Amino acid sequence: MAKQSMLKFVNVGRDMPEKRPPDLRREDFHEIYGEYARDKAAEQAGRCSQCGVPYCQTHCPLHNNIPDWLRLTAEGRLQEAYEVSQATNTFPEICGRICPQDRLCEGNCVIEQSGHGTVTIGSIEKYITDTAFEEGWVKPIAPHAERDERVAIIGAGPGGLACADMLRREGVQVTVYDRYDRAGGLLTYGIPGFKLEKDIVMKRIDQLEAGGVVFKLNTDVGVDVTFEEIRAGHDAVLIATGVYKTRDLQAPGVGAKGIVNAIDFLTASNRKSFGDAVEEFDNGDLNAEGKRVVVIGGGDTAMDCVRTSIRQGAKSVKCLYRRDRDNMPGSQREVKNAEEEGVEFVWLSAPKGFTGDSVEGVMVSKMRLGQPDATGRQMPEVISGADYVEEADLVIKALGFEPEDLPKLWGVDGLEVTRWGTVMADFQTHETSLPGVYACGDIQRGASLVVWAIRDGREAAQAILAQLGRTTAMAAE
Numbered sequence: 001m002a003k004q005s006m007l008k009f010v011n012v013g014r015d016m017p018e019k020r021p022p023d024l025r026r027e028d029f030h031e032i033y034g035e036y037a038r039d040k041a042a043e044q045a046g047r048c049s050q051c052g053v054p055y056c057q058t059h060c061p062l063h064n065n066i067p068d069w070l071r072l073t074a075e076g077r078l079q080e081a082y083e084v085s086q087a088t089n090t091f092p093e094i095c096g097r098i099c100p101q102d103r104l105c106e107g108n109c110v111i112e113q114s115g116h117g118t119v120t121i122g123s124i125e126k127y128i129t130d131t132a133f134e135e136g137w138v139k140p141i142a143p144h145a146e147r148d149e150r151v152a153i154i155g156a157g158p159g160g161l162a163c164a165d166m167l168r169r170e171g172v173q174v175t176v177y178d179r180y181d182r183a184g185g186l187l188t189y190g191i192p193g194f195k196l197e198k199d200i201v202m203k204r205i206d207q208l209e210a211g212g213v214v215f216k217l218n219t220d221v222g223v224d225v226t227f228e229e230i231r232a233g234h235d236a237v238l239i240a241t242g243v244y245k246t247r248d249l250q251a252p253g254v255g256a257k258g259i260v261n262a263i264d265f266l267t268a269s270n271r272k273s274f275g276d277a278v279e280e281f282d283n284g285d286l287n288a289e290g291k292r293v294v295v296i297g298g299g300d301t302a303m304d305c306v307r308t309s310i311r312q313g314a315k316s317v318k319c320l321y322r323r324d325r326d327n328m329p330g331s332q333r334e335v336k337n338a339e340e341e342g343v344e345f346v347w348l349s350a351p352k353g354f355t356g357d358s359v360e361g362v363m364v365s366k367m368r369l370g371q372p373d374a375t376g377r378q379m380p381e382v383i384s385g386a387d388y389v390e391e392a393d394l395v396i397k398a399l400g401f402e403p404e405d406l407p408k409l410w411g412v413d414g415l416e417v418t419r420w421g422t423v424m425a426d427f428q429t430h431e432t433s434l435p436g437v438y439a440c441g442d443i444q445r446g447a448s449l450v451v452w453a454i455r456d457g458r459e460a461a462q463a464i465l466a467q468l469g470r471t472t473a474m475a476a477e
């Protein structure tokens with residue numbers, strides 16, 4: 001009888017790839033998890049029980065065929081595993097690293113529900129595609145035939161790139177515009193290297209370029225070229241510009257020197273990792289070295305800021321959040337990583353002002369959780385008489401992001417937006433109120449996740465191809 005390669009969860013425990021010790025992690029911006037050895041990946045994949053109704057797949061926004069690529073990995077058929085995995089995901093090695101798996105695929109794995117510990121889906125997905133790159137199985141796009149239609153994509157983040165990839169595979173002429181000097185969006189300049197090393201992102205961009213995607217970088221649409229100029233030169237346009245307007249604090253002293261936005265801080269740090277000269281980092285404005293750092297916020301961006309500050313050599317790093325640990329939006333896995341690295345969390349604490357012309361401290365109100373609001377979440381309430389000052393030389397505001405007002409910024413009439421300012425578009429076809437104009441990723445959904453941007457980009461590509469097909473058919477009639 002053939003050797004059983006699956007259903008090993010009863011005898012084999014969950015085992016993540018090795019995590020580097022905190023003392024070493026604090027010293028650099030390299031990823032904190034290692035890679036599985038081949039046997040280990042096969043063993044861990046073999047824990048899957050091959051569910052008839054795989055909840056992992058249902059809860060993956062890309063509906064990845066997880067049971068099949070786990071089985072192929074367990075059987076040592078890695079190239080086939082890669083083929084299955086990349087069929088539904090444009091960037092599996094990126095999702096494997098940075099998806100919040102505990103809220104998506106792994107959080108819904110049935111063997112986790114039965115107390116055996118989830119299959120390590122993300123780490124195996126990463127392993128499969130990292131191996132595919134090493135073995136040369138990942139090839140640049142080579143369409144069967146070139147087509148004349150031209151599509152412009154504004155924004156080179158995961159949404160725009162996923163769409164570019166799918167359109168190029170069909171031979172469409174794709175130009176991606178981005179205001180930055182490197183493609184990748186938040187994969188490149190937002191998310192720190194300890195979660196996603198930059199060469200992983202650059203490798204993908206090189207592949208897209210080698211496959212014929214044209215990048216026009218350092219091109220700020222609305223400044224260097226108008227939206228209407230782009231629209232006039234292309235058969236379809238995808239808006240994939242993300243959300244970058246920082247949600248701000250209204251509090252006395254908030255304009256003091258030394259109080260900075262999370263995205264500026266993280267972008268400067270990521271640029272340094274590329275070896276760029278960054279004046280605001282070199283002059284100390286966006287550099288935590290030797291400082292008492294206070295980060296305000298409880299989401300994943302706040303977690304990235306505290307952990308970046310540690311690596312820059314901050315004297316102390318505190319994270320101020322107005323609710324408690326159980327009610328924070330950030331991932332518990334990231335809180336644990338931050339604590340291991342030396343971050344102190346100050347729960348139930350909200351800023352009410354700042355001291356000093358150059359910031360010296362945060363005036364803190366202590367909070368308690370009161371009655372639930374309309375969403376069912378307990379509202380934080382101030383405890384009177386419990387205020388104090390938290391000393392700080394650098395304060396980083398990580399309170400979330402909002403969309404820029406694109407119709408105004410770009411002077412476009414007829415591009416409708418929602419009441420939150422995101423571009424209004426159909427959630428399957430991604431068509432906006434302007435014919436031939438599509439939107440995807442954060443600028444359509446609001447601040448979200450990489451995996452959702454990829455899904456949107458892929459769906460938008462399907463809709464654009466359908467539009468191009470209709471136009472060609474009409475021209476032939």
Ligand code: FAD
Pocket residue numbers: 098099100154155156157158159160177178179180183184185186187190191192195219220221222240241242243266300301304440441442443447448449450451453
């Ligand atoms: P973006 O990645 O934001 O890319 C948009 C691109 O458009 C940018 O390159 C920008 O330069 C360009 N652009 C904008 N305006 C213009 C213009 N006028 N002209 C030309 N180009 C323009 N998600 C996860 O799944 N896991 C994580 O661990 C995670 N960590 C995060 C950490 C941080 C600090 C942040 C801020 C976000 C994180 N996210 C994470 C969220 C994730 O990065 C986003 O949801 C995702 O990148 C959105 O993709 P996008 O393609 O819509 O936009």
Ligand code: SF4
Pocket residue numbers: 059060061062063064066089095096099101104105106121122125451
């Ligand atoms: Fe899980 Fe994300 Fe991979 Fe889907 S894409 S299987 S949610 S890690």
Ligand code: SF4
Pocket residue numbers: 047048049050051054055056057066067108109110111119121
């Ligand atoms: Fe395997 Fe878990 Fe998915 Fe079931 S839910 S198919 S056990 S990974």
